[in-house]
Amino acid sequence: MDWKEKAIKILKDSLYPIPSELNELDWKSGLSDKTDRLAQHLSAFANMKGGGILVYGVHNDGTCFDLTKEEIDRIVQTLGNIAQNNLVYAIPVEHSVMSFEGHSLLFIYIPEQNDKPVHLRGKDIYSSYYRSAGQTVKMSRNQVKALIATSQGMTFEQQIAKDNLTKEQVLDLLNYKALYRILDKNIPQSTDSIIERLTDYHLCNPTGARWSITNLGAILFANQLHDFPNMSGHEVIVRKYVGTNNRQQEFEQHGAYGYAVGFDGLIDFIMRNTSSEQIDVKREDVPTYPKVAIREFVANALVHQDFGITGMPVTIEIFTNRISITNAGAPLNDINRLIDLPPQSRNEQLAQMMFTLGICERRGSGIDRAIAAVEKMFLPPVKFTKSEQHTRVFMYPQKSLKEMTKQEKISACYQHACLMYEDGDKINNQSVRERFELSKNESSVASRIIADTMDAGLIKPADIETASKKYMTYIPFYG
Numbered sequence: 001m002d003w004k005e006k007a008i009k010i011l012k013d014s015l016y017p018i019p020s021e022l023n024e025l026d027w028k029s030g031l032s033d034k035t036d037r038l039a040q041h042l043s044a045f046a047n048m049k050g051g052g053i054l055v056y057g058v059h060n061d062g063t064c065f066d067l068t069k070e071e072i073d074r075i076v077q078t079l080g081n082i083a084q085n086n087l088v089y090a091i092p093v094e095h096s097v098m099s100f101e102g103h104s105l106l107f108i109y110i111p112e113q114n115d116k117p118v119h120l121r122g123k124d125i126y127s128s129y130y131r132s133a134g135q136t137v138k139m140s141r142n143q144v145k146a147l148i149a150t151s152q153g154m155t156f157e158q159q160i161a162k163d164n165l166t167k168e169q170v171l172d173l174l175n176y177k178a179l180y181r182i183l184d185k186n187i188p189q190s191t192d193s194i195i196e197r198l199t200d201y202h203l204c205n206p207t208g209a210r211w212s213i214t215n216l217g218a219i220l221f222a223n224q225l226h227d228f229p230n231m232s233g234h235e236v237i238v239r240k241y242v243g244t245n246n247r248q249q250e251f252e253q254h255g256a257y258g259y260a261v262g263f264d265g266l267i268d269f270i271m272r273n274t275s276s277e278q279i280d281v282k283r284e285d286v287p288t289y290p291k292v293a294i295r296e297f298v299a300n301a302l303v304h305q306d307f308g309i310t311g312m313p314v315t316i317e318i319f320t321n322r323i324s325i326t327n328a329g330a331p332l333n334d335i336n337r338l339i340d341l342p343p344q345s346r347n348e349q350l351a352q353m354m355f356t357l358g359i360c361e362r363r364g365s366g367i368d369r370a371i372a373a374v375e376k377m378f379l380p381p382v383k384f385t386k387s388e389q390h391t392r393v394f395m396y397p398q399k400s401l402k403e404m405t406k407q408e409k410i411s412a413c414y415q416h417a418c419l420m421y422e423d424g425d426k427i428n429n430q431s432v433r434e435r436f437e438l439s440k441n442e443s444s445v446a447s448r449i450i451a452d453t454m455d456a457g458l459i460k461p462a463d464i465e466t467a468s469k470k471y472m473t474y475i476p477f478y479g
Helices: 004-013 035-047 069-084 141-151 167-173 178-185 191-200 215-221 259-274 293-303 348-357 368-377 407-423 429-435 440-455
Strands: 025-028 053-054 094-100 103-112 129-132 135-138 160-165 206-207 210-214 236-242 249-254 278-279 283-286 317-321 324-327 385-386 390-395 458-461 475-478
Touching: 004 025, 004 053, 004 094, 004 103, 004 293, 004 324, 025 259, 035 053, 035 103, 035 129, 035 135, 053 069, 069 094, 069 103, 160 167, 160 206, 160 215, 167 191, 167 210, 167 368, 167 429, 178 191, 178 259, 210 215, 215 259, 215 348, 236 259, 259 317, 259 348, 293 324, 293 348, 293 368, 293 390, 348 429, 407 429, 407 440, 407 458, 407 475, 440 458, 440 475
Parallel strands: 025 053, 236 317
Antiparallel strands: 053 103, 094 103, 129 135, 160 210, 206 210, 236 249, 278 283, 317 324, 324 390, 385 390, 458 475
């Protein structure tokens, strides 16, 4: 697919069903007179994997309009001059006028540059920009450093957390016993054999006669994260509040171990602090949320966090009426498409290693399994939100249909349709009734939910030729 085909597809994805700007594409209703701001956009797209596109002829509300030839010529000339003169080095840009839904729109393509970061001319390297949650924002110093390392072929995981170590110091700092336990293998007697295993998994590296521990080794298997300065601010925090707001805190727990070492304990801790106690013949904790969903969403937050953003560790907040899981970094996929789109990870080696260790899913089924588990417990839908700097997932305890808002019913119906579609099936009145625990006599209630979800543009009839609403089936808008 060339950039022009890709541009049309991305524009369509950004406009339907709910208009929202994506990282790969920025709508423009006209040419800004702020040269610096335009240079920032070019910097951001030049720094982004795969590059990005400015599309002129789209209002902020997502409606399109035609551009005149004079406007097109002025935009192309201005952006071409900025690309040549206002960045640290001249970058190539391409343009094309293409028809979209009856309107002639101007697409400007900014390819990803090999030599990154691309910053503004006349300023230091920290005047570099990137795309986050559909916005162009300035990089933090850590993000600039990480981008430099990445452009030199070194990912966050490959960078060194601690060096100039003996083999014994490596084994003191990393919980190698946890690695062997997770892999269900016996621990060798030989130090060299253990070090060889750690090296095979890129957790440590030989550096001459000494050894170094990688960021991957530290973030996953540190006995104490505070032993590694690079890991500062990347511990997991769990907070529990007394009520429905954060005014009165019951406790705050900071994780001390590497993610792989402490993961199972973390999940058990969250489950204990979100479950209710039921006293029958014996005391028993009744889970408020499915463990599989907690596990998948926490694992996703760990894997997909942006390590370049400081001061925003993965945080789990427990309220009486919800639980939220927050990680640094905007999602790389559209939050309306998290169920069906293949996952994108900022941290490929971390994702692969956590998959190898059985901590998280690698093939895109993690979100599906989590939401299916939520459906099975008849909970309200999972809610995903994003900002320039973070991604957040909310789960809610069980509530009756009457207590659910209209938006919750729509989201639940849409997520139900996504799950069914992934299984090669379609939703209908009966499946929606089952999702909401409705009786056969309440088919009109299910019909209303389906109609509202269609009006929101999130589902559509699977076969428009079906005459009877009674036998109508539905699929997600993207099907």
